[in-house]
Amino acid sequence: xxxxxxxxxxxxxxxxxxxxxxxxxxxxxxxxxxxYVLAGKFSSPEQVEAIRRQLGVDQPxxxxxxxxxxxxxxxxxxxxxxxxxxxxxxxxxxxxxxxTVLLPMLVISTVIALAAAMLAARLRGxxxxxxxxxxxxxxxxxxxxxxxxxxxxxxxxxxxxxxVQGWGNSLGQNLxxxxxxxVLVGVLVSLAPDIRLYRSFFLEEVRQDYVRTARAKGLGExxxxxxxxxxxxxxxxxxxxxxxxxxxxTGAFLIERFFxxxxxxxxxxxxxxxxxxxxxxxxxxxxxMATIAVNIITDLVYRxxxxxxxxx
Amino acid sequence: xxxxxxxxxxxxxxxxxxRSKSWFSQVLSLIPAMLVPWLAxxxxxxxxxxxxxxxxxxxxxxxARMPGEVRKVLRITFQAAETGFDPARISDxxxxxxxxxxxEPLLTYDYLARPxxxxxxxxxxxxxxxxxxxxxxFRLRRGIHFTPDPAFKGRPRELQARDYAYAIRRFMDPAxxxxxxxxxxxxxxGLDELAAQAAKSGRFDYDAPVAGxxxxxxxxxxxxxxxxxxxxxxxxxxxxxxxxxxEVVEAYGAEVGAHPVGTGAFMLGQYTRxxxxxxxANPGYRSERWNFSAGTDPQALALDEKIVSVxxxxxxxxxxxxxxxxxxxxxxxxxxxxxxxxDLEYQLWEVAPRFMNGDGTLKAEFxxxxxRLHRSVDPEIVYLHFNxxxxxxxxxxxxxxxxxxxxxxxxxxxIALAWRIDDQIAIIRKGQAVKASYPIPxxxxxxxxxxxxxxRHDPRTANALLDRHGYARGRDGYRxxxxxxxxxxxxxxxxxxxxxxFDELMKRSLDAIGIRxxxxxDHFAELIKQQKQCRLMMRMSSxxxxxxxxxxxxxxxxxxxxxxxxSACYRSPEYDALYERSRRLPDGSERxxxxxxxxxxxxxxxxWRITDSRYRNVLTQPHxxxxxxxxxxxxxxxxxxxxxxxxxxxxxxx
Numbered sequence: 001x002x003x004x005x006x007x008x009x010x011x012x013x014x015x016x017x018x019x020x021x022x023x024x025x026x027x028x029x030x031x032x033x034x035x036y037v038l039a040g041k042f043s044s045p046e047q048v049e050a051i052r053r054q055l056g057v058d059q060p061x062x063x064x065x066x067x068x069x070x071x072x073x074x075x076x077x078x079x080x081x082x083x084x085x086x087x088x089x090x091x092x093x094x095x096x097x098x099x100t101v102l103l104p105m106l107v108i109s110t111v112i113a114l115a116a117a118m119l120a121a122r123l124r125g126x127x128x129x130x131x132x133x134x135x136x137x138x139x140x141x142x143x144x145x146x147x148x149x150x151x152x153x154x155x156x157x158x159x160x161x162x163x164v165q166g167w168g169n170s171l172g173q174n175l176x177x178x179x180x181x182x183v184l185v186g187v188l189v190s191l192a193p194d195i196r197l198y199r200s201f202f203l204e205e206v207r208q209d210y211v212r213t214a215r216a217k218g219l220g221e222x223x224x225x226x227x228x229x230x231x232x233x234x235x236x237x238x239x240x241x242x243x244x245x246x247x248x249x250t251g252a253f254l255i256e257r258f259f260x261x262x263x264x265x266x267x268x269x270x271x272x273x274x275x276x277x278x279x280x281x282x283x284x285x286x287x288x289m290a291t292i293a294v295n296i297i298t299d300l301v302y303r304x305x306x307x308x309x310x311x312x
Numbered sequence: 313x314x315x316x317x318x319x320x321x322x323x324x325x326x327x328x329x330x331r332s333k334s335w336f337s338q339v340l341s342l343i344p345a346m347l348v349p350w351l352a353x354x355x356x357x358x359x360x361x362x363x364x365x366x367x368x369x370x371x372x373x374x375x376a377r378m379p380g381e382v383r384k385v386l387r388i389t390f391q392a393a394e395t396g397f398d399p400a401r402i403s404d405x406x407x408x409x410x411x412x413x414x415x416e417p418l419l420t421y422d423y424l425a426r427p428x429x430x431x432x433x434x435x436x437x438x439x440x441x442x443x444x445x446x447x448x449x450f451r452l453r454r455g456i457h458f459t460p461d462p463a464f465k466g467r468p469r470e471l472q473a474r475d476y477a478y479a480i481r482r483f484m485d486p487a488x489x490x491x492x493x494x495x496x497x498x499x500x501x502g503l504d505e506l507a508a509q510a511a512k513s514g515r516f517d518y519d520a521p522v523a524g525x526x527x528x529x530x531x532x533x534x535x536x537x538x539x540x541x542x543x544x545x546x547x548x549x550x551x552x553x554x555x556x557x558x559e560v561v562e563a564y565g566a567e568v569g570a571h572p573v574g575t576g577a578f579m580l581g582q583y584t585r586x587x588x589x590x591x592x593a594n595p596g597y598r599s600e601r602w603n604f605s606a607g608t609d610p611q612a613l614a615l616d617e618k619i620v621s622v623x624x625x626x627x628x629x630x631x632x633x634x635x636x637x638x639x640x641x642x643x644x645x646x647x648x649x650x651x652x653x654x655d656l657e658y659q660l661w662e663v664a665p666r667f668m669n670g671d672g673t674l675k676a677e678f679x680x681x682x683x684r685l686h687r688s689v690d691p692e693i694v695y696l697h698f699n700x701x702x703x704x705x706x707x708x709x710x711x712x713x714x715x716x717x718x719x720x721x722x723x724x725x726x727i728a729l730a731w732r733i734d735d736q737i738a739i740i741r742k743g744q745a746v747k748a749s750y751p752i753p754x755x756x757x758x759x760x761x762x763x764x765x766x767x768r769h770d771p772r773t774a775n776a777l778l779d780r781h782g783y784a785r786g787r788d789g790y791r792x793x794x795x796x797x798x799x800x801x802x803x804x805x806x807x808x809x810x811x812x813x814f815d816e817l818m819k820r821s822l823d824a825i826g827i828r829x830x831x832x833x834d835h836f837a838e839l840i841k842q843q844k845q846c847r848l849m850m851r852m853s854s855x856x857x858x859x860x861x862x863x864x865x866x867x868x869x870x871x872x873x874x875x876x877x878x879s880a881c882y883r884s885p886e887y888d889a890l891y892e893r894s895r896r897l898p899d900g901s902e903r904x905x906x907x908x909x910x911x912x913x914x915x916x917x918x919x920w921r922i923t924d925s926r927y928r929n930v931l932t933q934p935h936x937x938x939x940x941x942x943x944x945x946x947x948x949x950x951x952x953x954x955x956x957x958x959x960x961x962x963x964x965x966x
Contacts, residue, residue: 042494
């Protein structure tokens with residue numbers, strides 16, 4: 001196990017460096033020169049040059065890349081070019097609101113999708129199964145924008161069940177008042193693909209011999225599905241859920257923008273719009289790290305769940 | 313693939329795992345583990361939620377309220393996030409609005425007078441102007457204090473002349489990379505030299521004397537300009553030129569943008585970056601009463617008189633707080649307004665047809681609710697600029713649109729005449745703009761309302777002009793250059809939905825005169841870079857007034873400003889000479905005449921095709937009292953009041 005972990009950690013170094021190099025080249029290739037934006041609408045070439053010097057973008061690319069690597073190693077990405085706010089502070093303060101929405105969204109949609117998928121798989125070929133599948137196909141083909149606009153208008157404005165948008169200072173208020181509609185939207189959007197995916201996991205399992213054996217032993221269908229099938233189908237489900245975890249760090253920018261949630265997704269979009277490279281760099285590095293960490297954790301979870309799995 | 317390599321599963325079909333009792337409990341244990349940080353945050357409450365909420369330091373106590381007295385809070389939205397509140401460092405509109413509420417320049421504008429009229433603010437009177445506009449002496453009112461802050465170590469801090477001198481110096485400090493340094497660049501004697509020295513040494517010496525920036529006593533600021541400039545008073549009324557206490561800047565360093573400390577009617581209360589800004593009334597604000605007179609604009613007279621009758625004599629500011637929410641999406645802002653969650657909405661351009669009739673009036677259903685629409689034309693111009701340089705950038709490829717030969721001028725003019733301005737306003741602007749033909753927009757000193765431009769939509773004349781100058785059509789129907797080589801003009805725009813509409817309009821306009829257009833897409837930073845290097849051929853640009861004086865617009869075509877604000881890279885010695893003469897004149901008929909001549913010259917050379925100025929549609933709820941849109945002073949919150957009785961049906965009345 002230790003050898004495996006060590007090897008995976010060593011493997012993560014080139015992965016991380018690859019991610020850094022990719023983002024660095026991408027930004028320098030298509031990101032544009034931020035000095036021209038920061039200099040304002042009335043700036044001389046000398047002022048632009050002075051700003052480039054200040055930001056360090058006048059340095060040769062290899063020097064800039066080294067600065068990036070050093071920032072990653074120290075965890076200090078400096079100040080935002082656009083707002084002068086420490087990048088660490090941006091990430092620390094925007095992550096909370098994003099998680100307030102995304103964690104409940106993930107948990108609720110996973111639970112509902114599991115239940116619906118199990119039901120559909122149990123009743124495979126029935127009218128219920130077909131209706132679930134048709135609904136999922138329809139649900140998947142509708143843009144998230146439509147969900148947001150329609151639900152915000154209908155449930156927020158017309159029926160006044162939820163606030164149209166907003167964010168407060170207390171987590172309780174945010175969770176119990178302002179997050180409800182965004183979470184509902186997010187759950188509805190993710191249900192369709194999740195149900196289809198999980199249903200396929202369950203269907204794979206219900207065809208297995210052990211299910212036939214369980215039936216032959218006289219076990220009830222509910223017990224077979226919940227106790228036996230769910231256990232086995234749970235492994236790919238957990239993989240799917242864990243893989244979604246790094247995405248929590250990027251937030252859900254459309255939901256955050258429409259519901260005025262000061263989350264990380266909105267901040268990332270702002271950073272891209274403003275060519276705010278320090279923020280983009282930090283977010284990329286942290287997501288890459290989180291993805292690597294989650295992949296390792298997923299492997300460990302596999303091992304914990306299925307003793308037949310060997311980590312070599 | 314990587315996981316497949318790492319995890320070795322046993323061969324064959326997977327067997328059931330009936331015997332494994334522990335795995336299910338491990339799965340279950342994962343869920344709380346995932347929720348731990350989240351639950352912990354709930355338990356720990358708002359202080360530990362990482363919401364980034366900042367409370368103003370040492371905020372003065374709120375004013376005492378009588379029992380039953382309603383706290384008057386004006387709730388508004390910004391459609392883009394602020395970048396900070398350091399006047400020397402920001403350039404965005406919304407940060408500027410907050411700064412306008414917190415800091416105070418020496419001069420300001422009369423709230424109701426149109427065109428905008430300068431009045432003293434923290435100055436006790438209008439400045440004394442000497443040497444034909446070369447020296448400016450401002451005398452400050454006494455007894456104005458900064459809002460309390462730990463940087464003042466518990467002592468009241470009076471606003472002094474040195475705070476304005478310091479604020480001006482900060483614009484020129486290269487470390488601040490101030491986007492608004494142009495307000496003072498090349499103007500104040502000795503200041504540019506100090507900035508040049510700082511650029512070399514890497515340190516701006518704030519204590520070094522500057523010949524043109526003197527404070528003979530604590531309440532007198534004397535500014536000596538390099539050249540006489542009769543419009544300098546407008547600079548000192550700019551919202552970013554408010555007095556700043558040096559000790560605050562030094563105390564907060566790079567974070568000063570999150571700790572604005574001024575003398576204005578409001579101070580920063582609660583602040584969650586990019587989300588929520590709460591400004592609270594400055595309890596130590598000088599005793600000031602609302603005392604404006606109706607302006608002279610006959611169209612606004614009735615509104616002015618109504619505002620005066622309601623507001624005169626009220627305390628300034630009359631409201632207790634301004635709550636600003638950042639809402640980027642129009643649908644969210646619109647629903648928040650119609651559901652009564654906000655009191656004043658600045659720009660709902662995309663959904664204007666939902667609340668506005670075709671003639672620009674408010675729809676009856678909203679008027680009946682007492683909602684008011686305040687419609688005005690922004691002090692801006694939108695224009696299509698042509699690169700008049702003969703090459704694209706220094707030593708670059710030949711520019712088919714550039715130069716001043718009759719053929720090149722004819723080509724530019726033909727494009728300008730082909731531009732489908734009516735479609736632009738009807739389709740792209742959805743009727744929310746007015747045609748413009750003069751470089752100085754309404755509401756700005758120097759605007760000539762009856763000016764008739766020569767560049768109107770006229771494709772027939774455009775075609776005739778091209779025929780006459782040898783731009784013959786080829787077999788494909790597109791024209792070629794007079795020497796027979798292919799003619800392709802390039803139009804640059806951003807990859808946005810709105811710009812795609814401009815691309816299509818450009819294509820349709822130029823197809824009508826047989827000119828092939830190549831659409832060049834790039835993002836904003838790159839377009840600005842290429843524009844400043846004179847490497848673009850054509851692009852739509854806009855300019856909104858920094859101050860309501862025509863000079864702010866006419867400088868856009870001044871030759872020496874090429875590479876800065878002169879996006880057409882227009883170099884006409886005749887225009888430059890007229891512009892230099894205009895700078896020595898006060899606002900008036902003589903200067904207007906020069907501006908008219910300069911405009912005509914620009915049209916003859918066709919450096920720009922001026923297209924439109926956009927409407928600003930401000931909606932206010934019935935309980936918002938005293939609102940009138942000001943052309944250059946958007947944060948007029950201190951002149952407003954909330955009618956507590958009318959506001960009682962608000963969802964959140966406190």
